Amino acid sequence: MTSTPHHLSRPLVLLFAIACGTIIASLYYSQPLLATIAHSFGRQPASVGYLVTLTQIGYAIGLVLVVPLGDALDRRRLIVGLLAASVGALLIAAMSPGFTAFAFASVLVGMSSCSAQLLVPFAASLADERQRGRVVGTVMSGLLLGILLARTVSGLIAELAGWRAVYVVAAGLVALLTVALARALPRDARDIEFHYGTLLKSLGTLIRKEPALRERSLYGALAFACFSVFWTGLTFLLSQPPYGFSEGEIGAFGLAGAAGALSAGFAGRLADRGRGGVATVLCSGSILLSFALIALGAHSLVALLAGVLLLDIGVQGLHISNQSVIYTLAPEMRSRITTVYLTSYFIGGAAGSSAASVAYAAAGWYGVCLAGAGFAGVLCVWQLARAPRRRLAAQRG
Numbered sequence: 001m002t003s004t005p006h007h008l009s010r011p012l013v014l015l016f017a018i019a020c021g022t023i024i025a026s027l028y029y030s031q032p033l034l035a036t037i038a039h040s041f042g043r044q045p046a047s048v049g050y051l052v053t054l055t056q057i058g059y060a061i062g063l064v065l066v067v068p069l070g071d072a073l074d075r076r077r078l079i080v081g082l083l084a085a086s087v088g089a090l091l092i093a094a095m096s097p098g099f100t101a102f103a104f105a106s107v108l109v110g111m112s113s114c115s116a117q118l119l120v121p122f123a124a125s126l127a128d129e130r131q132r133g134r135v136v137g138t139v140m141s142g143l144l145l146g147i148l149l150a151r152t153v154s155g156l157i158a159e160l161a162g163w164r165a166v167y168v169v170a171a172g173l174v175a176l177l178t179v180a181l182a183r184a185l186p187r188d189a190r191d192i193e194f195h196y197g198t199l200l201k202s203l204g205t206l207i208r209k210e211p212a213l214r215e216r217s218l219y220g221a222l223a224f225a226c227f228s229v230f231w232t233g234l235t236f237l238l239s240q241p242p243y244g245f246s247e248g249e250i251g252a253f254g255l256a257g258a259a260g261a262l263s264a265g266f267a268g269r270l271a272d273r274g275r276g277g278v279a280t281v282l283c284s285g286s287i288l289l290s291f292a293l294i295a296l297g298a299h300s301l302v303a304l305l306a307g308v309l310l311l312d313i314g315v316q317g318l319h320i321s322n323q324s325v326i327y328t329l330a331p332e333m334r335s336r337i338t339t340v341y342l343t344s345y346f347i348g349g350a351a352g353s354s355a356a357s358v359a360y361a362a363a364g365w366y367g368v369c370l371a372g373a374g375f376a377g378v379l380c381v382w383q384l385a386r387a388p389r390r391r392l393a394a395q396r397g
Contacts, residue, residue, distance in 0.1 A: 063346065070334075219383075286311070
C-alpha cells in the first residue's frame with residue numbers, strides 16, 4: 001500500500017507532463033545530429049543510425065530491471081536517483097572522445113531515462129478514476145512533445161554551439177528537474193514485503209494472464225516502430241539534396257510533430273467515454289495513411305509536413321488509447337504493467353530505427369517509407385483479424 005494522497009492538482013499534472021518530456025527528450029537529441037556526429041567521428045551517416053537503437057535498447061533494459069521496482073519501493077526516491085544518474089550520463093556523452101565512448105554513453109542515457117515511466121503510473125495512481133484517461137493523455141502528450149521537440153532544441157543548439165553543447169544543456173535541464181521533483185512529488189512510502197526476483201518473475205505471470213496487455217503491447221510496438229522508422233530516416237532525407245537542410249532546419253520538423261501530438265488528446269477523451277476501440281481504429285488508419293504522404297515528401301515539403309502531422313496524431317492517439325486500457329487491469333501492478341507495455345513499445349522503436357538505417361542504405365527514402373508502411377500494415381491487419389473475436393466477447397459479456 002502507498003501513503004500518497006489521492007489528489008492530483010492541475011499544476012502537478014503539468015509538472016508530471018513537463019518532467020516526462022524533459023527526461024524522454026534525452027533519448028532523441030541525437031536524431032537530427034546523426035550526420036554531424038558521423039562527420040565528427042569520421043563515419044558514414046547511415047552507420048550512426050544505430051546510436052538511436054542503442055539508446056532505446058538501454059531504455060528497454062531500464063524498463064525491465066528498474067521500473068518494476070515502482071510497485072515495491074518509494075517511486076519518489078527512485079525517480080530522483082535516476083535523474084541524478086541521467087545528469088552523469090549526459091555529461092559523459094558530451095565529453096566522449098570517440099564513437100565507442102559516445103555509443104556507451106547513449107546506452108547509459110537510455111537506461112537512466114526510464115524514470116519517465118515511473119512518473120506515468122505514479123500519475124495514473126493519483127488520478128481520479130473518472131479522469132484517468134485525461135490525466136494519462138496529458139502526461140503522455142508531454143512525453144511525446146519531449147520526443148518531438150528534442151529534435152528542434154538539439155538542432156538549434158548544435159547549429160549555434162556544436163553537438164556537444166546539446167548534451168551539456170540537457171544535463172543542466174535534468175539537474176534542475178531533479179530539484180523540482182524532489183520538492184514537488186508526494187510521498188510514496190510502501191509497507192509491502194519486497195523480493196526483487198519475485199517481482200521480475202511476476203512479469204511473465206502478468207503477460208500470461210492479461211490478453212489485453214499482450215494485445216496493446218503489440219499495438220504499441222508496431223506504432224512506435226512506424227514512428228522511429230520515419231524520424232530516424234528523416235535526417236538522412238533532409239540532409240541530402242533536394243533539401244540539404246542544416247541541423248536547425250531538420251530539428252524544426254519536430255514542431256510539426258508536436259502539433260500532431262497536441263491534436264491527439266481526443267483519444268483520452270474517447271477512452272473516458274468508453275470508446276477506446278474507436279480511437280484505436282482511427283489512429284491505426286491514420287498511421288498507415290500517413291506513409292502515402294510521407295513517400296511524396298521525397299520531393300514535396302508540403303506532403304512531408306502533412307504526413308508528419310498525420311503520423312504523430314496516430315501514434316500519440318494510439319499510445320493514449322493503449323494506456324487507458326492497460327491501467328485499468330491491475331491497479332497494484334501498474335509499474336509492472338508499464339514495464340511490459342513499454343518494453344514492447346521501445347523494442348518496436350529500436351526495430352524501427354534499425355529498419356530505417358537498413359532500408360535507407362538499400363533503397364533510399366522510398367525504402368524507409370516501405371518499411372514504415374509495412375509495420376503500419378501489420379498493425380491494421382492484426383486489428384481487423386481480431387475484430388470478430390472482440391465483438392463475440394462483447395456479446396457474451
